[in-house]
Amino acid sequence: MMTSIVGSMKGFWKDEEGLGTLEMILIIAVLIAVVLLFKEKIQEVVEALIDTAGEKSQKVFE
Template sequence: MYYLMLKQKIKDFLTEEDGIGTVEMILILVVLIGIVLIFKEQLNSLVESIFKTINEQAKKV
């Protein structure tokens, strides 16, 4: 009897898909962090350029 309950609990655990979303989110975050690290210098120069343009345009208003 106990063996059947244990077998069913193991089967339920293996077929459970609740944790899949968490794993996917972690993988997406790891990929995004990797992309940011690879293109760090380009992103910094892009952001600096955008803020420089914003400041120049704000002075004209």
């Protein structure tokens, strides 16, 4: 009786089914947190890149 309980507890502890899903959820949560923390800086960088691309494309067509 006791060995079957211990055996099932060990099996439950070693069961890794669903672990990949948990890891993906944690990674997504961390990415969202980073984006929210650095939202303003990310916007500045993207706007600077777009402005630079616009200036370079204008030079090509002149």
